[in-house]
């Protein structure tokens with residue numbers, strides 16, 4: 001294995017790397033983080049406007065989360081689901097309270113370890129709720145719902161399915177934003193519609209309120225469940241606790257992960273009590289569902305986000321970024337909600353090249369399409385950090401030309 005100080009593994013030859021080659025060669029080895037800042041092993045500082053892909057919403061090494069997890073490590077980590085632990089119970093109550101506020105429905109939680117597992121749980125729940133012959137899940141083209149076989153099948157990106165065919169049966173995709181196509185697709189075999197409130201990996205496209213309201217109506221008319229995938233949007237990122245709140249609709253099932261643990265791997269599938277009631281003991285499970293250690297992080301994240309009013313902060317700082325970036329030559333659009341933003345570049349500017357350039361300047365972002373850069377910084381990002389990042393984007397853009 002070849003490593004250098006600040007750079008990660010040399011993937012050539014790949015066999016020298018200890019990881020499976022499912023990701024591109026990692027560019028940098030990070031050793032330390034605080035807030036929006038990261039330092040590599042040479043001590044070089046970076047601003048992290050990717051936040052571990054919308055995960056560390058309270059910033060790296062947040063002291064409240066670190067203290068809660070550290071204290072829990074000394075007390076109790078894990079007892080299995082044959083027994084309860086007070087930490088997970090408290091977290092379930094807190095998440096239910098947030099979703100009761102957002103949906104108006106009492107619900108129940110299944111804790112998971114990742115976003116894909118949250119969606120797996122939702123898909124199984126929808127299939128059991130639908131009953132025999134009614135197991136299809138409809139989702140949008142361009143969507144992303146995970147990498148397990150079922151969640152990959154739900155992901156509306158056929159190129160990602162191709163190497164793993166045959167895919168599990170019972171998934172259907174329709175054009176994003178097209179309610180007529182959705183209406184036509186939701187027939188008597190459909191158990192659920194699975195939808196992101198902002199298409200994240202698909203280019204940062206917010207759903208209109210009318211689109212989510214229309215899906216709610218279609219689900220009400222047909223009896224299909226409305227599952228909203230809040231894995232990337234959830235926990236204040238879009239300027240509300242959950243992305244669906246922008247549309248004023250209440251889903252039946254909500255899936256969560258990412259920001260919920262601020263980097264500690266944890267997720268959840270939440271469902272209205274009457275929907276969750278179709279599950280019986282033995283229907284679903286996971287050894288690590290609701291460990292005390294993961295849910296200690298969830299409790300700390302919720303407490304801290306409530307203390308700082310994270311949705312309002314995300315809204316305010318998102319507006320600051322949008323206002324600062326819109327006048328930058330070569331930026332043709334800045335779309336999104338709160339601190340989940342897509343920067344659309346003019347024709348001829350390659351988003352990947354800009355991202356590589358920005359990394360060299362010390363700013364971490366990523367390209368979600370050939371012309372779109374995604375910005376999902378920690379919600380705790382400061383005004384000065386925003387100004388610094390915007391200056392770097394403007395400098396990089398100027399160096400790359402393209403139409404104005």
Ligand SMILES: Cc1ncc(COP(=O)(O)O)c(C=O)c1O
Pocket residue numbers: 053114115116117119144145146147196200201229230231232257258
């Ligand atoms: C909207 C959405 N759903 C599901 C997932 C899958 O989550 P995980 O990678 O934790 O399995 C992601 C991950 O990026 C996502 O953005």
